Amino acid sequence: MGTLCFTRFGNWIQLEPAIVPSDPSDINSCWSGSATILPDGKPVMLYTGSDTNKHQVTDLAKPKDASDPLLREWVKAKGNPVMVPPSNVPRVLVGAKEKDSKKGMALLYHSDDFVQWTKSHVPLLESQVTGMWECVDFFPVSVTGREGLDTSVNNSSVRHVLKASYGGNDCYVIGSYSSETEIFSADSEFTNTADDLRYDYGNLFASKAFFDSATNRRISWGWIMERDSKEDDIVKGWAGIMGLPREIWLDRSGKKLMQWPVEEINNLRAKRVSLYNKQLGSGSVFEISGITASQADIEVAFDLRDLANDPEILDSEEVDQATLIASYSASVRGVYGPFGLLALASNDLAEHTAIFFRVIRRGDGHSVVMCSDETKSSLRDNIEKAAVGTVLDIDPRHEKISLRCLIDHSVIESYGGEGRSVITSRVYPKIAIGEESRLYVFNHGIKGVTMSSLEAWSMRKAQINSNAT
Template sequence: MSTASKFYSVLTSTLFCYLAVITFIGTAINGVEASHRIYPQFQSLSVDIVDQIHRTAYHFQPPKHWINDPNAPMYYNGVYHLFYQYNPKGAVWGNIVWAHSVSTDLINWIPLKPAIVPSEPFDIKGCWSGSATVLPNNIPIILYTGLDSNETQLQNYAVPANISDPHLENWIKPANNPLVAPDHTVNRTAFRDPTTAWLGSDGWWRMLVGSKNKRRGIAHLYKSKDFMNWVKAKHPIHSRPDTGMWECPDFFPVPKSGENGLDVGITGRDVRHVLKVSLDLTRYEYYTIGRYYPEIDRYIPYDTLVDGWAGLRPDYGNFYASKSFFDPKTNRRILWGWANESDSRQDDVDKGWAGIQTIPRKVWLDPSGKQLRLWPVEEVEKLRKDPVLMENTAVELGQHVEVTGVTAAQCDVEVSFTIPSLEKAEPFDPEWVNAQDLCAPMGAKKQGGVGPFGLLTLASEDLEEATPVFFRVFKADTKYVVLMCSDASSSSLKEGLYKPSFAGFVNVDIEAEKRISLRSLIDHSVVESFGAGGKTCITSRVYPTKAVDGEAHLFVFNNGTEAVHVEKLSAWSMNRPLRMNN
């Protein structure tokens, strides 16, 4: 009997023994904070009226209430599934269940009932994040973190109650849970978010679980022959000091060349691996690229990359708890990420909702091998309508050229800038290692040499409100340095908002190319921007008071003494999906 057949037999036997009707009940999570501040007075406030002013039109979100981490995205038998952390009773974190939606195109989503809720001793105090694995005989299985009555974090599994149901609406939690409990060497309150498992050529399944030891971030490795009995490897697959808790680890292969994705178990000479972690201490993510050595169960990042807080990020803005999956339909690796609100908790309660998922992004390795590229999935382009074109337009110092004919609060814009000369680029100080430290003092309103130039998104007509997304070019000793910013500091006249200036450096040879591109997906309270074809991505959450709906405007601007040219700008108003969890 083959390994796959043996495994199928064991799993089928287990399901037969434990098949049961699960009664879905809601259980409030009290006293367990993890990464979220707890507001008991708001957790279960019913929402009668949902404020629509800043709700997105084409981003993923439920009709009301709080959402956070995307969980277990997968493509199964012609259907995309997205599970996510959801509070069915209020607009702040609490009462968390695994909500579940399905789609055939990644744009239109049908809501189903929650797939996993706290109900058993191994998850009675919480059903937290996890991943999906599709097994060799085409059986999907969810691995997730549950909290028991002692608030110990356990790794559990759930399976479909009816594998022939095209939507996999009902899930059961077999009684042999948990699959993995922390031993005495593991921090039992920092042990969560299992990855998609992969089957090695040696017949062992492997998965990672995020953890920490004091300030050392850890990705523990677990192995199993039958997916039911797991043992901890002698050492983590990777760890790093001074990074804190590693939440939502993601470990996947990418081919050295091309834009296709790979299933999680692929290895070989022409394959590189990516380890992404979400940093509980900083509330952003970073990733490394390196080699995975299954014979010694080690992942070793390239020493030319920063492995720590200053490392590469999939997104330099409001983006967290991301989770990727391999899409066998299109041979893509697709990444989902959560964009939390930047207003106050009282604002969230008042408006009746909080949190969105960013547009899913295709992920591949840049030809340089030094970083990933991320780009919105092509399906989102089906929502485009009423195209607007601007070409061969010079933008001088202090100019703001409006892009008319587009719904500026709900649009998609792509622009390619050419730079005739770099002679006026400002000097770059080598001590400037953190791009975000530069964005605020050198914002869109501060005159420069080459830049700042870019887009003024969600702008009021008088420019009192705007979220500039822009580039600025500096001259270092041996090369030019390109800074990209998404600056929310002037996004709203409302007080009490978190309005950060997010930034990242863009790895381009601007001297040779003399051009750079920018794409922004603008959707009422979110601006997702992609610089240089997805080399640097920044997401901002904003809440304008004047630049709302039909009063929002879109401008191309330049505040550098060197003129720049709009080689080509294409913009589209965006339709709403026919179904968004309604």
Template sequence: MYYNGYYHLFYQYNPRGAVWGNIVWAHSVSKDLINWETIEPAIYPSKPFDKYGCWSGSATIVPGKGPVILYTGVADEKQTQVQCFAVPENASDPYLRKWVKPDSINPLVVADTGVNGSAFRDPTTAWRSKADGHWRFLVGGRRGLRGVAHLYKSKDFVNWVKAKHPIHSSASTGMWECPDFYPVSVRGKQGLDASVVGKNVKHVLKSSLDMTRFEYYTIGKYMPEQDRYIPDKTSVDGWDGLRYDYGNFYASKSFFDPVKKRRVLWAWANESDSRVDDVQKGWAGILGVPRTLWLDSNRKQLVQWPVAELNSLRGNKVEVRNKRLRKGDYEEVNGITAAQADVEVTFSFSSLEKAELFDPKWVNAQDLCAQKGSKVEGGVGPFGLFTLASKNLEEFTPVFFRIFKAPNKHVVLLCSDASSSSLRSHLYKPSFAGFVDVDLADKKLSLRTLIDHSVVESFGAGGRTNILSRVYPEVAVADAAHLFVFNNGTEPISVENLKAWTMKSAIRN
């Protein structure tokens, strides 16, 4: 959240080790979303209603009251989950170091009859309806295999009543963790406060699916009078739906930044190595870079882009223009630190005639990427970047496009393939991928990739399809890491314009 001149970041943290357990709300503050100062945990188990854990939740800035945290407390060894309330002890402290949990209010919400109390967690930021003046928030849940977003309403932000029906649910999706619900403007990139409704506004409902460990969202219509949300017909509601990110990206949360009038998205990227590795290195789990998000002009999907403040870390810059790559070519990008870099590139091609035919059975992008990786020759593509590459390509993480020809359109695939990322054998090395909804009339595709030692975070076609991957090279480390552009398709590709920067480290503490 943003409050009184500071961004506040709260996150799930185990102060006693690098594995899950003893969960508290860690707390860091920043002036710019990039450089952070860690302060003491904001919330930790201290009451009967959260004795066994303080799990995820959200912050709401309540007019006249200031910030309020809603979070899930674990009340007993059976993992009974209740929703709790915390406020700053001293609202004049700019860092909001200490938080209190009023006994007279807590627990705020307890699962009633018909609600599964062991699958009842992660309250959203609240919003206020202009129609009746009441506050509302959602809590993720599950009924059998049906994912549910329970809705609660209050006049005073203290006494809450469950609505007769969930705001939305979907069959066979499993538990909805970390739901998020917010408005987006149908025009422009400006973000909206959670309480905004209107004819030029759509709503987004996101859930983190415990069964798949991926996140899915729909775009649709919120009807405040009925307390119902209905996805648009262009939004698939379930496991085949749209994702914020097609990689290692989970438990995300957005907030409205009132200073820059934008909606900012954060997500957790856990490790892809082993529990033993985590213990050895002494930490596990990161947050991706904060992303600004908005509704695409086609109104069918969201677009994301790293916050502009990230550019403040850009250092030494190199540029490549009009570099032609024939089949099998790869060229090194020299002059930057390839293990910690920001790369923006536009690829172009003169023809799509050589594009391979698309098989309608290829519905799963990740499977298709595994089948047709960067080493498999294509027609138009694969072309892109070899990131975190060793000099002789014993290790590399390719991020690349591949274009297919379907009856009425072309299908674009974006891959971030970790299968060759490390010589270490025990790692999880998936071929992450997503399809890209993009117009190829100008015969160009853009890619931005942030490389940060164990992270390759990519934004395809201006942020329409995004993939964050965790990789752990053994050879391509620090100064031994290299960056290449490549083409392994029969159609020549031009690197029309590539800009790459060595990235400085953010300041922490």
């Protein structure tokens, strides 16, 4: 388990690995876990170990020197493992899967001393259709504001979020939790379909959230998986990268989570360009110059000023699921949309990733589909390229359509509707790299739209120190 320390200026200090395989309870691997502060003020860590039989167990470790502000060295408990799988569950940390079935679940353990653990009689939540739950997360969120909460907080102004990673997605439900009965009542179920609420509708998995008590934020961090081949991973010598940390909170409706990049990332902003009230007619494509397009932060907003009075806006029929999924492609032309950004683009647009919106009819109103189309992201072969999307919970007749994109050479994290939905793209440009990368704004819809504002910054490279002081 490697360790990086994040500073308030968006930079990093690389430390030695915190935990490495060495004991019978983790000799075959040390995997993800969680850390907390005990009532006596001392830190402690629980992590997944793969033992001599390659069974997944839960191990405990404590810092060798709790006064070290970076907690460089950790000591494993002599009594490891502190939790072992029940006989009918082959994999357990908190997330689990019933043997020979698709039943996934979150198992709740409790302890008085953090060493001896007892499993509750019933799962915190389970689903018959998801399969294994990984990297389960459970935390409170405030219904009255954006501030994060310590995990122990539970009152009438609090709801709880249960997140489970399965099927390549990080899905969540919101509900109420009783600390006395240990019963969690979720507002919805995990269905393993497109109806599940997701942290990210692109390529992000196995996220974990923590409470930052210094700033009262709940911060989530996820893993971006590779989309090239295993052979490419072997050549690189590594596979998978971490996304940017996100602040996370409950939206005003109480039905979904909001996410936004942590404010420390803004410290890496450098050269800035801006544009306002630019009309985008049908077929418009123009370059945003003056910044480093391969490493940039862009905030843009679109205004559909004629939408409310436009009788030709859309078909009268509601868009079905098949039509909705087909519209994730930037090549599908509509009345309003696709319009948005072409990121990590080559000069001739042979390579580009399109992050865009389109307006669709949904029942008696209108909805905005947010999409990321990677199908032209690279001229390289043997790369998985997807076109993905989701429906933003906004009414474009009364609200501007906003997008923030953070671009870092081969990753694009796109936040729509001020953080209502996020799509992460992992792409592999062959031409549009470094100084050859371009950024464009486009509108391929039949109707024109107004780009009410655009601000874009070149981003400095984060400093990574090889030695901590």
